[in-house]
Amino acid sequence: MNSPILSIKNLSKSYQKKKVLGGLNWQVEQGDIIALLGKNGAGKSTLLETIMNLRDFQSGQLNLWGHEWHNLPQPQREKIGFVAQDTVGFEWMRVKEFLSYLGSFFEHWDSAYCEELRHKWQIDANQKVGDLSGGQTQILHVIQAISIRPELLILDEPVAHLDPVMRRQFISELVDLSCENNTTIIFSSHIISDLERVANKVALLKEGRIDMSFEIENLKSNIAHLKIMADQPLEQSAYFAELSNWHTYEQGATAKLIKPMDISIHEFIENSGYDIEYTPISLEDWYLEVNNESY
Amino acid sequence: MSPINQSIKYLLLNSKVYLIILVVFIISIMIIERGLNLNTLESKPFISGLSVSDLRSITLFFCASVFLGVYLAGGLVNLKKNYLWKISKKYKNSLLHGFFIITFIVNAILVVGLNPSLVNAKLMLLLPLCFTVFASQMVLGKNLLVKVLVTPIPLFIAQLYRFNVSLDAIVMLTVLATAILIYTMYKNLFYQFGVHLNINENKNNANLVAYATTGLNASQLNNINYHVGLIVAKWITGSRRVLDWAILMPHTRTTLITLFYVVLMLATMVLTGDKVKSQVPLFTVFFLPMIIIGTLIESRNLFRQTRTVAHVFTGKNHRQLKNKMLFALDKNIAVNIMVFLACILLTIHFFSITVALQTMLLTFVAITFISLSIYPYLLCLNWVNLSALLIGSMFIYISGLYKVIKWIASNPELAMTLPYLASFIMVCLTLRILTQYIFWQRKFEALLKM
Numbered sequence: 115m116n117s118p119i120l121s122i123k124n125l126s127k128s129y130q131k132k133k134v135l136g137g138l139n140w141q142v143e144q145g146d147i148i149a150l151l152g153k154n155g156a157g158k159s160t161l162l163e164t165i166m167n168l169r170d171f172q173s174g175q176l177n178l179w180g181h182e183w184h185n186l187p188q189p190q191r192e193k194i195g196f197v198a199q200d201t202v203g204f205e206w207m208r209v210k211e212f213l214s215y216l217g218s219f220f221e222h223w224d225s226a227y228c229e230e231l232r233h234k235w236q237i238d239a240n241q242k243v244g245d246l247s248g249g250q251t252q253i254l255h256v257i258q259a260i261s262i263r264p265e266l267l268i269l270d271e272p273v274a275h276l277d278p279v280m281r282r283q284f285i286s287e288l289v290d291l292s293c294e295n296n297t298t299i300i301f302s303s304h305i306i307s308d309l310e311r312v313a314n315k316v317a318l319l320k321e322g323r324i325d326m327s328f329e330i331e332n333l334k335s336n337i338a339h340l341k342i343m344a345d346q347p348l349e350q351s352a353y354f355a356e357l358s359n360w361h362t363y364e365q366g367a368t369a370k371l372i373k374p375m376d377i378s379i380h381e382f383i384e385n386s387g388y389d390i391e392y393t394p395i396s397l398e399d400w401y402l403e404v405n406n407e408s409y
Numbered sequence: 410m411s412p413i414n415q416s417i418k419y420l421l422l423n424s425k426v427y428l429i430i431l432v433v434f435i436i437s438i439m440i441i442e443r444g445l446n447l448n449t450l451e452s453k454p455f456i457s458g459l460s461v462s463d464l465r466s467i468t469l470f471f472c473a474s475v476f477l478g479v480y481l482a483g484g485l486v487n488l489k490k491n492y493l494w495k496i497s498k499k500y501k502n503s504l505l506h507g508f509f510i511i512t513f514i515v516n517a518i519l520v521v522g523l524n525p526s527l528v529n530a531k532l533m534l535l536l537p538l539c540f541t542v543f544a545s546q547m548v549l550g551k552n553l554l555v556k557v558l559v560t561p562i563p564l565f566i567a568q569l570y571r572f573n574v575s576l577d578a579i580v581m582l583t584v585l586a587t588a589i590l591i592y593t594m595y596k597n598l599f600y601q602f603g604v605h606l607n608i609n610e611n612k613n614n615a616n617l618v619a620y621a622t623t624g625l626n627a628s629q630l631n632n633i634n635y636h637v638g639l640i641v642a643k644w645i646t647g648s649r650r651v652l653d654w655a656i657l658m659p660h661t662r663t664t665l666i667t668l669f670y671v672v673l674m675l676a677t678m679v680l681t682g683d684k685v686k687s688q689v690p691l692f693t694v695f696f697l698p699m700i701i702i703g704t705l706i707e708s709r710n711l712f713r714q715t716r717t718v719a720h721v722f723t724g725k726n727h728r729q730l731k732n733k734m735l736f737a738l739d740k741n742i743a744v745n746i747m748v749f750l751a752c753i754l755l756t757i758h759f760f761s762i763t764v765a766l767q768t769m770l771l772t773f774v775a776i777t778f779i780s781l782s783i784y785p786y787l788l789c790l791n792w793v794n795l796s797a798l799l800i801g802s803m804f805i806y807i808s809g810l811y812k813v814i815k816w817i818a819s820n821p822e823l824a825m826t827l828p829y830l831a832s833f834i835m836v837c838l839t840l841r842i843l844t845q846y847i848f849w850q851r852k853f854e855a856l857l858k859m
Contacts, residue, residue: 186723
């Protein structure tokens with residue numbers, strides 16, 4: 115098992131009287147690519163900025179590589195890349211100056227790699243940052259964050275302004291980066307189709323806590339819409355307690371399995387004693403289900 | 410709330426920070442006009458019907474009216490970007506009515522502080538209003554040519570005194586020109602309503618603030634910033650992890666504001682006459698705190714840019730980062746003050762102005778030291794929302810400066826003695842340690858909020 119690069123225990127964060135994070139526990143292991151999901155206002159940006167030490171928290175513990183922030187050694191600090199949700203600033207600089215300036219804050223800035231990325235994403239070195247489109251600005255900040263060859267990369271909605279082509283390129287770059295450098299990546303996004311391509315884990319932030327955290331492959335193969343056939347209307351028994359959206363009808367019931375169980379879905383069906391048809395649910399539908407208030 | 414009332418509200422609140430500065434500006438003018446007497450100007454007639462003290466009064470209120478005009482025009486530019494400006498006469502008229510109602514009310518308040526002899530000349534009461542309307546053209550004009558040609562019209566009209574045109578006629582002409590200008594504003598004659606802004610401009614509140622204060626749009630400002638940035642780049646990036654560019658962008662916008670006002674002052678002096686030149690020390694003490702406050706607010710707006718790199722700095726509560734910020738600001742304030750001082754000294758030399766140089770320099774040093782010692786605390790304040798704490802702090806800062814300047818003006822010899830100098834420096838150092846400690850304790854996330 116990999117050692118945790120990020121460990122959060124019982125973290126709480128409030129804005130005045132509004133509690134945003136409450137008793138949050140989370141462990142992120144080296145090399146993971148984690149998609150952080152949650153509704154608008156769930157606290158994703160707050161959590162990512164708290165991890166980056168940009169926000170204070172009221173209670174709990176947050177360790178990176180086993181250190182609290184104020185004890186984190188300088189070399190480790192310079193191995194963290196971050197792209198904020200709103201990439202505003204430095205409008206007056208040219209792209210090459212922006213990259214060179216921010217690169218000067220990091221010991222191991224890889225300028226050759228930076229140039230390669232800039233060429234790949236066709237960002238003109240002499241263009242003013244203020245003249246770039248929203249998507250180009252976002253990519254520019256991503257280039258800056260990736261060019262330090264980070265061990266930990268934190269991206270707050272990095273693809274929000276990107277077109278599908280740019281998104282694919284971006285995702286491919288993240289995967290390459292993770293493979294080459296064993297980079298741990300945590301990113302928040304609302305575009306579910308993308309996270310399937312890049313992330314190996316998904317974490318759902320709900321009511322101030324990490325409500326669910328699964329490996330994507332495990333999740334995809336164990337969430338389904340179930341049709342349970344019986345001779346009469348079927349009420350939800352203890353065996354089916356893990357299922358949600360239970361609807362009884364004349365010849366059985368329908369339900370959804372949106373939280374993987376300890377056993378596989380096949381075992382679950384076999385052990386049920388009923389004839390069950392199942393249809394896999396897409397991640398997008400799964401996301402809608404878990405954010406449904408009735409869940 | 411009626412459309413006009415809403416327009417008034419949004420025009421007034423388009424940049425709360427500069428609204429605060431405007432209020433401080435007006436109050437300072439009134440204090441200076443009523444209380445501070447750094448220059449012993451005789452009140453003998455300067456031109457027919459206008460004494461030197463009248464002229465000083467007009468010049469001071471001219472500055473406040475200009476500021477008001479540029480500020481309101483900045484708000485108007487933002488509001489007229491909405492498509493309703495093009496299709497709804499009601500929307501357009503409510504904004505213009507709101508613009509003129511605020512202009513009228515604020516200038517009516519300003520008139521209270523005017524020299525009593527001017528208040529007696531009824532027509533003169535319209536002058537601040539005229540200045541505001543013309544100053545707004547610095548922002549509203551559709552291109553640089555219109556801005557350059559229309560904005561200084563009152564100064565050109567004022568030149569008629571050289572041809573022995575009476576004061577009443579000059580004022581009448583200025584009022585008439587203003588009326589024509591207001592007509593053109595309603596008829597859209599010289600204005601490119603729906604200014605094209607680059608894609609990121611809306612996101613950058615700092616750009617809008619700069620726009621409202623300098624009359625330059627973001628791309629012009631970025632160009633100037635860029636070229637001045639290249640000049641200062643040599644020493645500003647001498648070592649790794651220097652924050653100057655991240656929080657000061659890079660010295661240029663604030664320096665630009667300094668030069669903007671200095672040029673305004675010089676132009677006024679050249680166009681109004683010899684005896685006004687002796688007002689230089691007054692302008693010095695008046696603008697210096699404004700420049701420092703402007704620098705702080707601009708930097709405060711830019712703190713967010715440090716988010717990408719904040720984590721590479723060590724220390725609990727971001728101590729190292731905060732120290733770097735203060736160091737960058739110390740340098741910046743010093744550079745701004747040097748630029749301003751150089752401009753003033755050149756003005757004094759170029760126009761052969763006789764001033765009590767020692768007193769002026771002493772005042773300069775006092776303002777600088779007091780500001781350097783107190784500004785870490787001012788950075789902790791929330792400059793977006795008006796609060797009793799902000800107003801109270803600004804009041805203490807401005808009135809503290811006023812007391813010190815007044816004392817120096819009355820005791821210039823005593824102020825130069827060692828015990829007084831040493832005590833002053835000790836007090837400033839102690840104050841700095843205290844305010845720096847408050848800044849260290851301030852939560853970083855609070856500093857990141859604009």
